[in-house]
Amino acid sequence: MFVHIRNLAFKYPNSKDNTINDFNLTIDQGEIISILGESGSGKSTILRLIAGLEMPTNGNIMVGDHCMCSNSTFTQPEKRGVGMVFQDYALFPHMTVEDNIKFGLQKWSRKDKKNRVGEVLELVNLEDYRKRYPFELSGGQQQRIALARALAPKPKLLLFDEPFSNLDADLQIRIREELRRIIKSTGVTSIFVTHDQDDSQALADRIVVLREGEVAQVGTAQEILGTDCNFADRMPVKPRVLSRV
C-alpha cells in the first residue's frame, strides 16, 4: 500500500461534532481515487488533512514509508512532498506561468528548472504560454497550469480539490479526459474530491463515497455507480443533476 490512512478524525474548533469520523483508506501506487460526497460531507477536509493544512484530532497518515502524522508527530505541509491543485487554482497573480511553475523548484539548479518547466508545459500542451500572467489565461488554461505547477516538483501524491467546479460543462468533459491521460502518464498517485458522479466515473480507478464524515462505500466506478443512468435508486449520494438543483 502506498497511502495508508487509519482511524482519521477531525473536529473544527467551533463545531460540536466531528467533521471526520474514523476514516480509513488505503491507496496503491499510481492509483486515482475519487472522494465523492455532497457539500458538507467532509471531503475537502480529508484532502486538507492529507495535505497537512489541518491537524487531525486522531489517526495516522502514511505516504510511502513516511509517517505524515500520528498522535505524536506532524509533518508540516511544505515537508510532505504532496502536491495540490486548488479549487480556484490559486495561481500567484504577480508571477508569470513560468515563475509559478518554478516556484516549487527552489532547490533545483537553474538548468534543471528550465528543463522541468518545459516538460510540464509540454505535458499540459501550453508550451507557448510561459510568459503569460494568470489573468491572461482562460479558466481551462489556468487549471492546466495549476496542474503543471503541482506536478513540477514530482510529488509523491497529488491532491485535487473540486478540480472542475470553475469550468463550464463542455470544457469539463474535455478536460477530465485529458487530466486522466496526464495523471496516468506521470504515474503519480492521486486523490480528487468532487460532488459530481460523472467526474468520479470518468477519472477514478476507485471511488470512496463519503457521508457525514464517514466512509459509506468504497469500490470501482462500476461497483458503485453502475453503468446505466438510473443512479437515484441505488446511490448513497444524489445524482449530479439533483444535487445541483
Added chain:
Amino acid sequence: MKWFRSLKTTMNLWTVFSVIFVLLVLLPNLSIIVQFFAEPNENWLHIREYMLQNYIQNTLILVFFVGILTLFIGTSLAWIISAYDFPMRRFFQWGMILPLAIPPYIGAYTYHGILNYTGVIQTSLRNQFDVTVNQQYFNIMNMPGAIFILTIFLFPYVYTITKAFLARQSTALVENARILGSSSWRIYFRVVLPISRAAIIAGVSLVILEVLNDYGVVSYYGIQTFTTAIFQTWFGMGDLQSAVKLSGTLMVIVLGILVVERIARGRRQFSFTTTKVKLLQPVKLEGRKKWYAFSFCMFIFSIGFIIPVIQLIYWATMTYEQLFSHDFWQLIWNSVSVAFTASTIIVIMAVVISNFARLNRGMLAKTFPKITILGYSIPGAVIAVGVVTLFTALDRQLFGFYEWLGLEPTLLISTSLFMLVFAYVIRYLAVGYNSIESGFDRIGTNFTEASRMLGMSVTKSFFKVDMKLIRGAIFGGFILAFIDIMKELPLTLILRPFNFDTLATKAYQYAVDEMIQQAAIPSIFIILVSGIAIYVFHHVLEKE
C-alpha cells in the same frame, strides 16, 4: 502528547513575536490597572470629593452633543451624496472627508482667531460698518464652542462609514422604497437610518473615542475634562499617582462605551452576506432641490474646511519667513522622523500579528487582534500615563546596570525619544493593523497554502507571495499611521523629551502663547500632508 504535538507545530517565529508584541501593548495598560487599586493619596481624595463630578459631567456633555450632532450631519450628508446627483457631488464625495485633515485643536484656535475682537469678522464690522458687537455672542471659548469645533472636524468619521455602507449595501432596500412611492425624507428616517444602524454606531463610536482623546480643544477653550485633569494633576500637582487613578476611571468609561456599542450594534454586521455588490444609483435632482442639496454640502464644507484653511493661509502670509528658519526645518525633521520610525514599527508588528492570527485557530489567534486594536480606544493621555509609569519602573530596575556602565543619568529610557515612539506604536497600532488585516482578508489563505504545498515555509511564503499581494494594504497602513502620528498632540506633549518639538506641539504652543499667526505655517503643513493622503486614498484608490 497531542498537546505537545500541537504546540510544536504552531510554535514558530510568527507566534513568538506575536506574543511579545501583544505583551508590549498590554504592559502599559496593566501598569495602570495595577496602580489604580493602590492606596489613594490626599490629592486623589480631594479630586474625588470636589472635582471628579465636574470632569465626568463636562466629558459626558461633550460626548453626548458631539455624538448626536455628528450623527445627523454625517448620516444626512452620506445619504444626500449617495442617493442624489447635484452640482459638485463628485467632489463632495471625497471633499467631505477633508475636515478630518484639520486636527480639532488647529480648528479651535483658528476659529477663535476668526471670531475674537481682533479677528477678521469683528475688525471688518468695526472698520467697514462701524458696528461694535457684544463680545458674548462671538465668544467661542466655551462648551458650545468646543462642541461646534469637535463636531465640525470629526463628523467625517460618521460620514465615511455610513456612506460606504449606503453605497454598497442598501441598494435593494432603497430602490424598493422608491418604487413603493416613499418620499426622500421618509426613506431617510424609515429606511436609511434603521438599516445603517450598525455603520452609524461604528462611526459615532469613533467620534466619541476621539472626543475622549482630545486635549487640545478642551484645554485651549478652558473646559475641564478627564484629559485636562490628567495633565493638571500630573504636571500641575506633580502627582502621577492621582493621574493614574483618573486614567483608570477614564478607561472604565471607554470600556463602558465599547460595551454599549457592542450591545447597540447587536448582532448586526457592517455588511450583508452577499458577494453581489450593486452600487446605489444616484437620482438626478432638478430645479431648486439640487441647489438645496448643493448649499447644504457647501455650507458644511466651508465651515469644516474652506474657512479655517483660508484664515490659516492668510496668517501664513504674515509669517512665511519662518519657512526659511533652521528651527522650522528641525520641526519638520522631528515630526517626520518620529512618525516614520513609529509607523515602520507599527507596520512590522501589524503584519506579524495579523499573519499569525489568520493562519492559526484557537484562543490566541482570536484574542490577539482584539488586544492589538485596544490602544486606539484608549485616550492618548491615559496611554502616556501607562507608558511613563512602566518606563520609570524599568529605569529603576536598570539603575544598577546604568551605574555599572558608568552612565550618569538615573532615568535613561523614560526621558528618551524611545518612550514617545513606543507610546505612538501602542496608540496607532490599530490603524496599521486594520489596513493590513483587510489586505489579508482580501487575498484569503489559498495563496499561502498553495505556496506551502509547493515546499515553502510560512515565512518564505510570506515574503515571496503574501507580502507582494498585500503591499498596497501595507503601504496604506503605513501612511494612515504616519499621518495620525504627525497630527498627534496629547501623547507628544506629555512624553516628548526636553526641548523636543514637533509641528503639532509647536503649533499648539504658539496658539496657547497667543502667537496665533505663528501657528499657521506648521498647521498648514500638517493639513497639507493629511489632505494629500486623503485625496490619494479616497480618490485615486477608489478609482482603481
